[in-house]
Amino acid sequence: MAQAEAYDDVQSFVPPEPVCFVNHERAKGIMAEDGLDALFASEDVNLYYLSGHAPDSVLAHFYEPWACAIYPRHDGIPPTLITGEYDMTYCLTHPTWMETRFYGTEWTAISTMLKKVHGGMGLGTELHKPLQKLYETTLPKRRATYFDSVIDFIETEMPKGNLRIGFDDLRMGKEVREKIGPRLEVIDGKRSFRRIRLVKTEPEIEILKQGIVVNENAVRAAGAAVREGRSCMEMVDAYRDAVQRGGGKWLGERGMLFGAGPDGAFVLDHDYTERMTFERGQTVILDCICLYRMYHADSARTASVGEPSAYQKTMHEVVKEAIAAGEDNLKAGAHSADLERLGMEVFEKSALPTEGATVIYHPIGLNVFDFGTPEDAAGGWVMETDTMVNFEVFYRHPEHGGMHMEDTTRVTDTGLERFTTLPHEIIVAG
Numbered sequence: 001m002a003q004a005e006a007y008d009d010v011q012s013f014v015p016p017e018p019v020c021f022v023n024h025e026r027a028k029g030i031m032a033e034d035g036l037d038a039l040f041a042s043e044d045v046n047l048y049y050l051s052g053h054a055p056d057s058v059l060a061h062f063y064e065p066w067a068c069a070i071y072p073r074h075d076g077i078p079p080t081l082i083t084g085e086y087d088m089t090y091c092l093t094h095p096t097w098m099e100t101r102f103y104g105t106e107w108t109a110i111s112t113m114l115k116k117v118h119g120g121m122g123l124g125t126e127l128h129k130p131l132q133k134l135y136e137t138t139l140p141k142r143r144a145t146y147f148d149s150v151i152d153f154i155e156t157e158m159p160k161g162n163l164r165i166g167f168d169d170l171r172m173g174k175e176v177r178e179k180i181g182p183r184l185e186v187i188d189g190k191r192s193f194r195r196i197r198l199v200k201t202e203p204e205i206e207i208l209k210q211g212i213v214v215n216e217n218a219v220r221a222a223g224a225a226v227r228e229g230r231s232c233m234e235m236v237d238a239y240r241d242a243v244q245r246g247g248g249k250w251l252g253e254r255g256m257l258f259g260a261g262p263d264g265a266f267v268l269d270h271d272y273t274e275r276m277t278f279e280r281g282q283t284v285i286l287d288c289i290c291l292y293r294m295y296h297a298d299s300a301r302t303a304s305v306g307e308p309s310a311y312q313k314t315m316h317e318v319v320k321e322a323i324a325a326g327e328d329n330l331k332a333g334a335h336s337a338d339l340e341r342l343g344m345e346v347f348e349k350s351a352l353p354t355e356g357a358t359v360i361y362h363p364i365g366l367n368v369f370d371f372g373t374p375e376d377a378a379g380g381w382v383m384e385t386d387t388m389v390n391f392e393v394f395y396r397h398p399e400h401g402g403m404h405m406e407d408t409t410r411v412t413d414t415g416l417e418r419f420t421t422l423p424h425e426i427i428v429a430g
Contacts, residue, residue, distance in 0.1 A: 054294060167189050390406055
């Protein structure tokens, strides 16, 4: 085994600057409204939002709970990520803006490796020196288990009196309360998280923009794969391959919600849909959803197998006009229900039966429907600056099929910034 002399000659890895997604002013304001002393995140999306921590150990759900991010409301208490020492190298190459505490027992292989690296043993790599430092600086606060670390943080960092903490996993909150005692009041923190996350920060918006590019390239690939006589599965494969090449992940069984023809306006069993072949005259709904670095991209356009019929063209023109009516009036302070009403008025003035129309705004982010509250999902909400929203208009006809269009925009004080680049036209396939 190589000795310390060779180890010391290796140049150290320089870690990237950590990224913070949290809107601190908004977060602490909402926590104050909800009377929370802290938020604890252990579910994937909230953990990532608070800390940026998303190693495979978390995403593959090795076991739960594995890691948590603690976000205190009051100054002087360090926002902290707690995770297993298995993740120490990930935390070095993908650092969080939070203080980091590790847990782990001495008998594990990873613990043995870390101790040997800390002692200067082994073949030197660019990671070993900074890993030595991270191991050494975090050792004083290391505890044997996950819950030992959580309890230690609460008892050493949080105020000694009564505490009101929002957990996104109430099971975890219950276990923590059993160890802390009645001074801890456990609150369902999901509502607070959703309200905080509704308005996006610049790092979030940048990821969302990149995800839109990935998804739109895949929509184009799917549209190009539509041909008379081809199977629906060939189109699905084209979409999924393009998403993967772009660094994204499709959602669900295939990432595409609908199909082709009159029945294509319904969500069907995937095995049934993918056995179908395209027929001339059908419309093909390309409603495509993928993940890019944990954030969602959701785009929709419609293809036709051969030239669309006159009725399908009418459907398309009305859908396009409805999209424009809503987007022309979108800005901070507008209510989503009013914008949806403008879209529906277009259908009411058209020759199309209105019962086939769906007009909906939804926020998008770490969830596809990233609503701040369940009530917002039912009754709508007032647009805020820097909310990312999708406006989708879907028309269903039992004979002529479906026509779908969906754009992603950023709400501004005076209007919108459109991130969707797909043309508002039917994709005419062979």
